[in-house]
Amino acid sequence: MKLAIVTLSLLLTQAFIPEGDVTLIHKGEEIERFKRSDFELAPLGEPFLDPSKIQLLMKEVDEEITKHPVNAKIAKSGEIIPGSDGYKLYKKKFEEKFYRSLFSGGTEKVKVPKLPVAPRVDSELLANIRTKQIGHYITYFNSNNKERTHNIQLASDAIDGHVVFPGEVFSFNKVVGKRTKQKGYKNAPVIVRGEVTEGIGGGICQVSSTLFNSIDNAGITILERYSHSKRVPYVPPGRDATVSWYGPDFTFKNQYNQPLLIRSNVYGGQLSITIFSSDVINYDSKNIPDASDDLPEEKELEEN
Numbered sequence: 001m002k003l004a005i006v007t008l009s010l011l012l013t014q015a016f017i018p019e020g021d022v023t024l025i026h027k028g029e030e031i032e033r034f035k036r037s038d039f040e041l042a043p044l045g046e047p048f049l050d051p052s053k054i055q056l057l058m059k060e061v062d063e064e065i066t067k068h069p070v071n072a073k074i075a076k077s078g079e080i081i082p083g084s085d086g087y088k089l090y091k092k093k094f095e096e097k098f099y100r101s102l103f104s105g106g107t108e109k110v111k112v113p114k115l116p117v118a119p120r121v122d123s124e125l126l127a128n129i130r131t132k133q134i135g136h137y138i139t140y141f142n143s144n145n146k147e148r149t150h151n152i153q154l155a156s157d158a159i160d161g162h163v164v165f166p167g168e169v170f171s172f173n174k175v176v177g178k179r180t181k182q183k184g185y186k187n188a189p190v191i192v193r194g195e196v197t198e199g200i201g202g203g204i205c206q207v208s209s210t211l212f213n214s215i216d217n218a219g220i221t222i223l224e225r226y227s228h229s230k231r232v233p234y235v236p237p238g239r240d241a242t243v244s245w246y247g248p249d250f251t252f253k254n255q256y257n258q259p260l261l262i263r264s265n266v267y268g269g270q271l272s273i274t275i276f277s278s279d280v281i282n283y284d285s286k287n288i289p290d291a292s293d294d295l296p297e298e299k300e301l302e303e304n
Helices: 002-013 051-065 091-104 123-129 146-159 172-176 204-217
Strands: 021-026 029-035 086-089 108-111 114-117 132-140 169-171 190-192 221-224 251-253 260-267 270-277 298-300
Touching: 021 051, 021 091, 029 051, 051 086, 051 091, 091 108, 123 260, 132 204, 146 172, 146 204, 146 260, 146 270, 169 172, 172 204, 204 221, 204 260, 204 270
Parallel strands: 021 108
Antiparallel strands: 021 029, 086 114, 132 270, 169 251, 190 298, 221 251, 260 270
């Protein structure tokens, strides 16, 4: 607001904007060049600055230079891989420098100011919240069913290492994303009895069901869960969580005072999902019936 008042005072005392170009510089390279007159607004024949054009410029520059931070993650070996900082446009400083450049006259170069952005999940946080196991569940599948196994592995990898902060809601569909061929998911021509598929991505519901049981074992608040219309054999009756991109989702909320860490791994014909947190967490675990290790009945889908 103070900057806007100062700017208005300048505009009232300076009737015309000097001629010349302004160039924006980022990492030593030119990313934008324009004439000062591009930002004039001329009501009643008097040229003034057009604030909407300046806001649009800042939005475009921010989109062009922004580098998103990279979260730290845990490798399959258990090693913590450090994250890295990102940056975005420092809008307040940019606006100040930009206004000065418009009234300076001649050719002006403006170095784009950046504001550092730290990753949400860093190495220290991961090291702290992988110390205490609070939930765990294992389900079994036929690893000879290659397409279904491949889909289970992809969905498992998508949730592995995900951190859910206190008060945050986890959505399976949002985290895993749409199951498409472009993302590597396959049609599963052989499916287990009672399983509902999305046409592509058979096996995904085994991942969401295993996650549900692990989360429920940790006493975490379930917000949204739907069962299949028919019983599925990879979890006990009533212990499944069907998901579909255009249909049901599985969601839960971390009501605890510490972040949660999801670890999901596929070992041969086993899917193991474990929930970790800090050793100072106060939680209420629940007893969950184990899944059968008998391989479920499978059937071949018709060609069409």
